[in-house]
Amino acid sequence: MNFLETLSVAWDALRANKMRSLLTMLGIIIGVGSVVAIFAIGRGAGAAITGELQGLGSGQMILQAGRPGPNSQNQRLESFTEKDVKDLETLIPDIQAAVYSLGMPGTVKYNRETVAAGIQGQFAKAGLAFGIKIDKGRWFSEAEDASGSRIVILGSGAAKTLFGEGVNPVGNVISINGISFDVIGMTEKPTGMLASMAGAEDNSYYVPIGFMKRQLGPNQRINQVMIKAKDGADSKAVIADAVALVERNHPGAQFSGQSFDQLVGVINTVLNLVTGVLSAVAGISLVVGGVGIMNIMLVSVTERTREIGIRKAIGASYSDILTQFLIEAVLLSLIGGATGVLLAAAPVFAVGYFLKISLLLDWMSVSLALGFSAAVGIIFGVYPAAKAARLDPIDALRYE
Amino acid sequence: MIKLVNVRKVYRMGQTEVEALKDINMHIAAGELVAIMGPSGSGKSTLMNILGCLDRVTEGTYELDGRLVSDRDERDLAKVRNRHLGFVFQTFNLLPRMTALRNVEQPLLYAGVSGRERRQRAEAALQRVGLGDRMHHRPNELSGGQRQRVSIARALVNRPSIILADEPTGALDSRTGEEIMGLFQELHADGATVIVVTHEPDVAEHVNRIIRVRDGRIVSDQPVASPVRAADRLRELMQHAEGVAAGESAASPNAVGPTAAGEGATAS
Ligand SMILES: Nc1ncnc2c1ncn2[C@@H]1O[C@H](COP(=O)(O)OP(=O)(O)O)[C@@H](O)[C@H]1O
Ligand SMILES: [Mg+2]
Numbered sequence: 001m002n003f004l005e006t007l008s009v010a011w012d013a014l015r016a017n018k019m020r021s022l023l024t025m026l027g028i029i030i031g032v033g034s035v036v037a038i039f040a041i042g043r044g045a046g047a048a049i050t051g052e053l054q055g056l057g058s059g060q061m062i063l064q065a066g067r068p069g070p071n072s073q074n075q076r077l078e079s080f081t082e083k084d085v086k087d088l089e090t091l092i093p094d095i096q097a098a099v100y101s102l103g104m105p106g107t108v109k110y111n112r113e114t115v116a117a118g119i120q121g122q123f124a125k126a127g128l129a130f131g132i133k134i135d136k137g138r139w140f141s142e143a144e145d146a147s148g149s150r151i152v153i154l155g156s157g158a159a160k161t162l163f164g165e166g167v168n169p170v171g172n173v174i175s176i177n178g179i180s181f182d183v184i185g186m187t188e189k190p191t192g193m194l195a196s197m198a199g200a201e202d203n204s205y206y207v208p209i210g211f212m213k214r215q216l217g218p219n220q221r222i223n224q225v226m227i228k229a230k231d232g233a234d235s236k237a238v239i240a241d242a243v244a245l246v247e248r249n250h251p252g253a254q255f256s257g258q259s260f261d262q263l264v265g266v267i268n269t270v271l272n273l274v275t276g277v278l279s280a281v282a283g284i285s286l287v288v289g290g291v292g293i294m295n296i297m298l299v300s301v302t303e304r305t306r307e308i309g310i311r312k313a314i315g316a317s318y319s320d321i322l323t324q325f326l327i328e329a330v331l332l333s334l335i336g337g338a339t340g341v342l343l344a345a346a347p348v349f350a351v352g353y354f355l356k357i358s359l360l361l362d363w364m365s366v367s368l369a370l371g372f373s374a375a376v377g378i379i380f381g382v383y384p385a386a387k388a389a390r391l392d393p394i395d396a397l398r399y400e
Numbered sequence: 401m402i403k404l405v406n407v408r409k410v411y412r413m414g415q416t417e418v419e420a421l422k423d424i425n426m427h428i429a430a431g432e433l434v435a436i437m438g439p440s441g442s443g444k445s446t447l448m449n450i451l452g453c454l455d456r457v458t459e460g461t462y463e464l465d466g467r468l469v470s471d472r473d474e475r476d477l478a479k480v481r482n483r484h485l486g487f488v489f490q491t492f493n494l495l496p497r498m499t500a501l502r503n504v505e506q507p508l509l510y511a512g513v514s515g516r517e518r519r520q521r522a523e524a525a526l527q528r529v530g531l532g533d534r535m536h537h538r539p540n541e542l543s544g545g546q547r548q549r550v551s552i553a554r555a556l557v558n559r560p561s562i563i564l565a566d567e568p569t570g571a572l573d574s575r576t577g578e579e580i581m582g583l584f585q586e587l588h589a590d591g592a593t594v595i596v597v598t599h600e601p602d603v604a605e606h607v608n609r610i611i612r613v614r615d616g617r618i619v620s621d622q623p624v625a626s627p628v629r630a631a632d633r634l635r636e637l638m639q640h641a642e643g644v645a646a647g648e649s650a651a652s653p654n655a656v657g658p659t660a661a662g663e664g665a666t667a668s
Binding site for chain 2: 002012149306307309310311312313314315316317318319320386393394397
């Protein structure tokens with residue numbers, strides 16, 4: 001019997017028991033639907049997060065005193081020195097900039113608004129090197145840093161707190177710990193999925209580090225050094241060089257570094273793991289669906305024993321009957337799988353729309369899902385089909 | 401064409417054994433019209449199933465068209481059933497959800513006949529059995545006689561050389577049975593070998609040779625001198641019915657009886 005004929009016979013058989021076929025498919029529909037949805041959302045979110053983080057911090061790394069590990073509590077934590085920072089910039093060719101920041105708690109006042117906030121002293125070059133994006137006004141210059149000017153750049157969130165939404169704060173004067181500062185800029189509101197999910201705003205107050213040094217006095221402890229590598233530099237090699245250099249400056253002490261790219265890798269690994277585990281759980285319902293198909297196919301074989309006998313009497317061979325029932329099972333699981341994909345598409349696109357990410361419901365995962373459904377149909381359909389094909393024609397014809 | 405030598409068939413059910421056929425020897429040539437007769441339980445169906453390659457002998461040999469059936473494998477036997485044999489059952493055994501046409505198309509599907517040709521051949525077969533106007537009816541929309549015609553159309557659609565009918569008239573009234581036997585006589589006249597199992601003497605009168613079976617053995621094997629022609633008897637039946645109607649009395653259930661006796665010198 002040719003394939004199309006077998007297909008139409010199987011289709012007729014499924015249609016004869018519409019409700020039963022539908023209920024049988026349900027397991028597969030749910031299984032395939034949830035795997036496809038989880039996969040699409042997981043992969044889409046992963047790609048979006050990676051893309052965003054890379055845009056934010058590609059080529060950035062952090063040096064810290066001490067090394068992470070089981071004995072990290074007992075380590076002597078050295079402070080970085082100004083010399084370390086200068087050496088990193090001058091002696092390692094792949095480093096474009098090395099900076100640190102100094103922080104202090106502050107009381108910020110504008111009109112009647114009083115806010116407790118963290119004040120960050122930053123190098124002028126940090127603005128460019130670390131991609132702090134300015135929405136209104138400008139970042140400060142080397143000269144302003146050197147002279148310790150009393151100027152401040154407000155984070156978007158900080159500006160909103162003090163001046164309200166949509167107000168340009170540039171040109172106003174605010175008071176930090178009783179000292180007056182000219183507001184010369186405001187940063188851009190963070191965009192993208194991460195920010196919109198966390199509702200994050202930049203709540204920093206950026207002042208020139210020259211001012212901060214005078215305010216806090218000399219020999220402040222420097223806990224972290226931020227490094228920006230040149231484009232195309234190998235971040236692992238840069239970290240190794242940087243750590244070696246700093247450890248040479250501080251004999252006996254240990255330092256370590258981490259690149260942003262590594263961090264992205266870790267996040268991705270975790271995300272993939274979560275997606276994988278969730279998919280596996282959803283995949284169990286595929287197996288349950290498969291068992292449902294097997295069950296109904298066994299019922300069907302029993303019900304149609306006489307039909308099988310008739311077919312054998314008029315010339316059906318073992319393989320004809322096997323194919324007929326196998327195709328019936330595969331048709332069940334495949335239609336279930338296709339329905340599952342269609343049902344998954346809706347939530348996938350909804351989530352994509354709200355999180356503003358492009359989700360990956362591509363042909364690859366659709367064909368994978370359908371292939372998987374077909375496989376479930378074959379695996380769970382083969383036993384009932386073989387049972388049908390093995391029936392003795394005489395016994396089958398006698399069956400009432 | 402068909403040659404059984406020392407055939408035994410034993411059914412085993414747990415500890416007990418039933419010897420359904422005991423030492424059957426039989427030869428049927430191409431183009432014969434044969435009846436196998438015997439009381440219920442004598443082994444007629446068992447014999448038919450073996451002839452139809454649906455069942456295998458326990459002992460002895462069955463040669464079909466010069467080849468031992470025991471030498472053929474499963475796929476080969478399916479092909480033989482499909483191309484060389486046509487089955488007609490007492491209970492019709494049609495597929496209930498399909499139209500008459502689809503039912504008749506089924507053997508052609510397994511023969512790999514496709515599309516238009518399949519449909520044309522199925523239609524021709526249905527026309528041949530007089531059901532040209534019932535092709536799109538399902539079995540439950542047809543009378544018993546019409547169902548049996550569909551099943552005969554299905555049996556002959558692949559132009560088999562042998563037609564095997566196991567009590568084909570058993571579920572039909574005598575008039576319809578007569579029509580069915582008429583069809584078999586036509587098929588025989590066209591060159592097919594037809595083997596009919598029956599326990600009704602009236603039915604057996606239509607064939608050229610009667611093989612009697614009892615307790616799994618052949619007890620007699622005789623030619624029939626002048627078989628009844630179904631067409632003739634049908635005409636008589638019609639006349640008789642008219643006569644009865646004219647006499648304003650209900651048709652007697654054994655109306656066939658006297659007519660058959662009147663027909664005279666058939667087999668005993
Ligand atoms: N599948 C079977 N299993 C056991 N015994 C059977 C089977 N088929 C037939 N028989 C026995 O074989 C004998 C012949 O049966 P069967 O060929 O059907 O007779 P008939 O068709 O002449 O009425 C009977 O005694 C019946 O009980
Ligand atoms: Mg019988």
